Amino acid sequence: MAQATAFYRTGLIMNASRFSGLLLVAPAVLFIAGLFVYPLSYSFIDAFTVAGDAGTRFSLANFVLAFELYGDDIVFTVLIVGLSAVLIASGAILIGGYITLGTNRFLVNAVRILYRWPLFIPFIVAAQCMRTFLAKNGLMNGVLIEMGMLTPLETTGFLDWRGIVITFVWKQLPFVALLVTGAMASLDRAGIEAARDLGAGRLRILWQIVVPQVMPTLIVALVLSIVTMMSVLSVPVMISGHSPTMMTVQMAFRVNAYHDYGTANALGVISYLITGLVAWIYLRRGVAGKGGEK
Amino acid sequence: MTQASFWQNQAQAPKQTLAARIGDLAGGGVVGALAVGFCILLLAIAIFGPLTNLLLWTVAEQWYFPHTFPARYGFDFWARVFHPDGNAFVSLRYSLVIAVLTVIFCLSLAIPAGYALARLALPARALILLVFLVPQAFPNIPVHINIARVFYQLDLHGTVGAVVLVHTLHGMVYAVWIATAAFGAVDKTLEEAARDIGAGPIRTFFTITLPSAMPGIIASAIFVFLESLDEFTGTYFVGAPEITTLPMLMFRAGMEGNYQVASITALVLLVPSVLFMIVVERFLRADVLAAVGR
Amino acid sequence: MKFKTLGFATTLAMALSGHAQAETILNVATAGSENMVEYVNQYLAPKFRELHPDVTVRVIGTGPGDAGSNAIMERLSAQKDAGASADIDVAVVHEKPVGKMVTDGLLAKYAASADTASLVSSDKAKNALGVDVDGYVMPMFQSQTAWAYHPALVSNPPKSYAELGDWVKENPGVFGYNGIRNGMSGVSFVNGWMYAFTGEADKMMKGPFDPSLVGSEKWNAALADLKEFNKNVTFTPGNAGTLDMLNRGEIGIGPVWVDMFYSWQADGRVNPEIKLMLPEPGMPGQPMHYVIPETSKQRDLAVDFIELATSPAVQAHGIVEQFNWYPGIDAKYLESELSADVWDKLFADITPEDLATKSLSFPLVGYFDAILTSYERDVE
Numbered sequence A: 001m002a003q004a005t006a007f008y009r010t011g012l013i014m015n016a017s018r019f020s021g022l023l024l025v026a027p028a029v030l031f032i033a034g035l036f037v038y039p040l041s042y043s044f045i046d047a048f049t050v051a052g053d054a055g056t057r058f059s060l061a062n063f064v065l066a067f068e069l070y071g072d073d074i075v076f077t078v079l080i081v082g083l084s085a086v087l088i089a090s091g092a093i094l095i096g097g098y099i100t101l102g103t104n105r106f107l108v109n110a111v112r113i114l115y116r117w118p119l120f121i122p123f124i125v126a127a128q129c130m131r132t133f134l135a136k137n138g139l140m141n142g143v144l145i146e147m148g149m150l151t152p153l154e155t156t157g158f159l160d161w162r163g164i165v166i167t168f169v170w171k172q173l174p175f176v177a178l179l180v181t182g183a184m185a186s187l188d189r190a191g192i193e194a195a196r197d198l199g200a201g202r203l204r205i206l207w208q209i210v211v212p213q214v215m216p217t218l219i220v221a222l223v224l225s226i227v228t229m230m231s232v233l234s235v236p237v238m239i240s241g242h243s244p245t246m247m248t249v250q251m252a253f254r255v256n257a258y259h260d261y262g263t264a265n266a267l268g269v270i271s272y273l274i275t276g277l278v279a280w281i282y283l284r285r286g287v288a289g290k291g292g293e294k
Numbered sequence B: 001m002t003q004a005s006f007w008q009n010q011a012q013a014p015k016q017t018l019a020a021r022i023g024d025l026a027g028g029g030v031v032g033a034l035a036v037g038f039c040i041l042l043l044a045i046a047i048f049g050p051l052t053n054l055l056l057w058t059v060a061e062q063w064y065f066p067h068t069f070p071a072r073y074g075f076d077f078w079a080r081v082f083h084p085d086g087n088a089f090v091s092l093r094y095s096l097v098i099a100v101l102t103v104i105f106c107l108s109l110a111i112p113a114g115y116a117l118a119r120l121a122l123p124a125r126a127l128i129l130l131v132f133l134v135p136q137a138f139p140n141i142p143v144h145i146n147i148a149r150v151f152y153q154l155d156l157h158g159t160v161g162a163v164v165l166v167h168t169l170h171g172m173v174y175a176v177w178i179a180t181a182a183f184g185a186v187d188k189t190l191e192e193a194a195r196d197i198g199a200g201p202i203r204t205f206f207t208i209t210l211p212s213a214m215p216g217i218i219a220s221a222i223f224v225f226l227e228s229l230d231e232f233t234g235t236y237f238v239g240a241p242e243i244t245t246l247p248m249l250m251f252r253a254g255m256e257g258n259y260q261v262a263s264i265t266a267l268v269l270l271v272p273s274v275l276f277m278i279v280v281e282r283f284l285r286a287d288v289l290a291a292v293g294r
Numbered sequence C: 001m002k003f004k005t006l007g008f009a010t011t012l013a014m015a016l017s018g019h020a021q022a023e024t025i026l027n028v029a030t031a032g033s034e035n036m037v038e039y040v041n042q043y044l045a046p047k048f049r050e051l052h053p054d055v056t057v058r059v060i061g062t063g064p065g066d067a068g069s070n071a072i073m074e075r076l077s078a079q080k081d082a083g084a085s086a087d088i089d090v091a092v093v094h095e096k097p098v099g100k101m102v103t104d105g106l107l108a109k110y111a112a113s114a115d116t117a118s119l120v121s122s123d124k125a126k127n128a129l130g131v132d133v134d135g136y137v138m139p140m141f142q143s144q145t146a147w148a149y150h151p152a153l154v155s156n157p158p159k160s161y162a163e164l165g166d167w168v169k170e171n172p173g174v175f176g177y178n179g180i181r182n183g184m185s186g187v188s189f190v191n192g193w194m195y196a197f198t199g200e201a202d203k204m205m206k207g208p209f210d211p212s213l214v215g216s217e218k219w220n221a222a223l224a225d226l227k228e229f230n231k232n233v234t235f236t237p238g239n240a241g242t243l244d245m246l247n248r249g250e251i252g253i254g255p256v257w258v259d260m261f262y263s264w265q266a267d268g269r270v271n272p273e274i275k276l277m278l279p280e281p282g283m284p285g286q287p288m289h290y291v292i293p294e295t296s297k298q299r300d301l302a303v304d305f306i307e308l309a310t311s312p313a314v315q316a317h318g319i320v321e322q323f324n325w326y327p328g329i330d331a332k333y334l335e336s337e338l339s340a341d342v343w344d345k346l347f348a349d350i351t352p353e354d355l356a357t358k359s360l361s362f363p364l365v366g367y368f369d370a371i372l373t374s375y376e377r378d379v380e
Helices: A002-048 A061-101 A105-114 A123-133 A139-146 A161-185 A189-197 A202-230 A234-239 A247-258 A261-291 B003-011 B018-027 B029-059 B076-081 B088-119 B125-137 B140-153 B160-184 B188-196 B201-230 B233-239 B246-255 B259-283 B286-291 C007-017 C034-051 C065-081 C095-103 C115-119 C161-170 C184-198 C201-206 C217-230 C238-247 C258-267 C299-309 C312-322 C340-346 C352-358 C365-379
Strands: A049-052 A055-058 B060-062 C024-030 C055-061 C090-093 C138-149 C253-257 C275-277 C283-291
Touching: A002 A049, A002 A061, A002 A261, A002 B088, A002 B125, A002 B140, A002 B160, A061 A105, A061 A161, A061 A202, A061 A247, A061 A261, A061 C365, A105 B029, A123 A139, A123 A161, A123 A234, A123 B029, A123 B246, A123 B259, A139 B029, A161 A202, A161 A234, A161 B029, A161 B286, A189 A202, A202 A261, A202 B125, A202 B286, A234 A247, A234 B246, A247 A261, A247 B140, A247 C065, A247 C365, A261 B125, A261 B140, B029 B060, B029 B259, B060 B259, B076 B259, B088 B125, B088 B160, B088 B201, B088 B246, B088 B259, B125 B160, B140 B160, B140 B233, B140 C065, B160 B201, B160 B233, B160 B286, B188 B201, B201 B246, B201 B259, B201 B286, B233 B246, B246 B259, B246 C034, C024 C034, C024 C065, C024 C299, C034 C055, C034 C299, C034 C312, C065 C090, C065 C095, C090 C095, C090 C299, C095 C283, C095 C365, C115 C299, C138 C184, C138 C238, C138 C258, C138 C312, C161 C184, C161 C217, C184 C201, C184 C217, C184 C238, C184 C253, C184 C283, C184 C365, C217 C365, C238 C253, C238 C258, C253 C258, C299 C312, C312 C340
Parallel strands: C024 C055, C024 C090
Antiparallel strands: A049 A055, C090 C283, C138 C253, C138 C275, C138 C283
């Protein structure tokens, strides 16, 4: 009987809390809906329609053209972002792992201070830094030649897909590393110490104990990074413009050169589906992760 | 299964992998420290090389082949950027005013939402968190054009308010996600104690919960501030020509290859970024970082 | 400075910006590079203030290339759709978008009311890529594409498109251009290629548009050659990127905008050894036009501003002397204003005869878009 009352009261509180919760979240959600989802719906309409003599009508022509002309670029975008994400994840785990497990306090502090310099540097500034740095006769190769480590004939420029990946990793690694390092620092040290006492190597501890536990944070950070990289225009434009290139460049090109919002928006929808897939991974993890907690 | 017992189970049959062995070799002794030190040196070069390049460009008056370094240094381009008839000061003031207002507006929406997402039972919680990611995920140019059309109808176009609204849109994901993590990390027993001695829910929130979450809130404010400071396309579509910000100056200079002007503007934009980079860990505790986006 | 109501935000912004007093503002929007903004801000605006002490000129640069002009068009058409009057009083735009702006009814037919209209006799002020724009535009300056080369790396540059094809096979990677996606110097190079190898330059520039030329045998042959040609060139990131790679010695020759080249040179940003040349049979150039939006609230002031900007004195000392750009009004009206030195410097690498025979127009919009599409489909 007492149990039943308690259960009943909890239910009431749950309902009240649910209502006030929705009330508190509502302004923020409505803001996004009004200022983003509503204008976004026009983009979808543009993507799925063509203007003809008999007015605007539903059509997939924009998508056909998008795949026909820019199929390579779509694949290229996925590969660039995928490769960058893999490199960022590995780098973040190594940096976080060293800060968490490193024994030489001087070196650990050096890494801690170093890694996050590019954290808040805007993409456009990063691209600006990189394009004269990575060029064939840019500062990097110039210094290597001065130091006698390269001859002028051996130099190569990195202003192509490699330049884009390097810039993405340079810019996004600190953000992911910051979140991952934070997650690692809040782990229970007991498990790590126990493993260490049993003689496990640091890479093994990192891989088998630490990484699995920070995986949720790593995924969140990567999702944020991936969607950001998908929508950056300045980096591919400033580093390398030749085909194949990233979808954002082609979108801007359709609008600028042909005034063609239909195909540009179709590319936008495709890009959105790709990011949506990534977000779905996040959602699944979110649902699975929340099950036990609340 | 706790981590310690997990490890003990594993340790029943210790299998030293190759990676673990290399890790142990590199981890111990002088050789290991030197190897790690070398890696850190490479990291430092990778991070500061491009930044040095940027710094050199701000004072390079002549820099062309076959010179590895600038042929002539000077501050002529600084005088041009900060010319009394130039746009730099006006843009800087707009950038700062807009960033401050964006932080205020963004947090006023994000604090209630973050509290609800962290503390109250909400249906489809992961989905709501995802909603805030959406503006970051979709390629923005078509959406910004449509927002501009709506703003023209509302006679909002070209005002500080319009730009603040668009910047808020993009700052929201950081504000809400970090605020949620910050509230989630507040010790519940403190709140319960306050309720036990008779404090109402609102008083508890303002005397216990909010102050405890404050470092995380400040961190989210930093992210929003910097996001606003760096935003370009939205400002252009809803703000120009009345509103010009530093990124707009920098983008134009960068796109047309005026590296000196672009680098000087970038350097001005870098000052707050670097300051915040240094202090960010003071506000973002590890446990809050670990909970971002969860 | 006029702010619309947004309560607290506006009040704070006004308090901080300190521009609350009423004054007349002439809004000038200019596409093109940042030095166009500087030109209006630091050269034209002070001169205009002498004539109209109560007017403040406010300038906004909308970015380089057609994208910058399209941004102005977007803005005007959004304002037209919303039934609002234009918040731009004078705009400086490229040749290609101007036709669409005229046919969409975004621009005012103002030239007849400007005293300087009689100083312009160029066909380019009457027809923009096949669209009749007579009366709607006044040219600010003429812009031209050409090949820039570094004599230390390329002592004997190819003189024509025809020579270039073989030349790149012997010197792979030394020629660089920016494709079609990253600025108009690359587009112009491709257009010049099509003029040279289809032999239909006249038809493509003057019209009428003949759809059967697109996809014809010679059209496709020119594109196939271009695809072959592209295997031996270096791709650069943008108009500025081509100059930049020339500067760093990564390429030896490539297409650039003459005005951009000279602006960089005036800044000391380009290697003084680099030279210009116009290849046979020629390359496109285009004017930048002054236009006035149909719904500008300051029509008379705007016309005054353009009159000043197209006056012989301003064209001579601002456009030619300061920036080394080709004047918008007829050159004969400038001779009395300029010294022989300035004149010679302007025509040092590219002579007036070169310009007369090898300065071409861009193709009609129909061919222009067809060339881009064919390039995307068949060359890349």
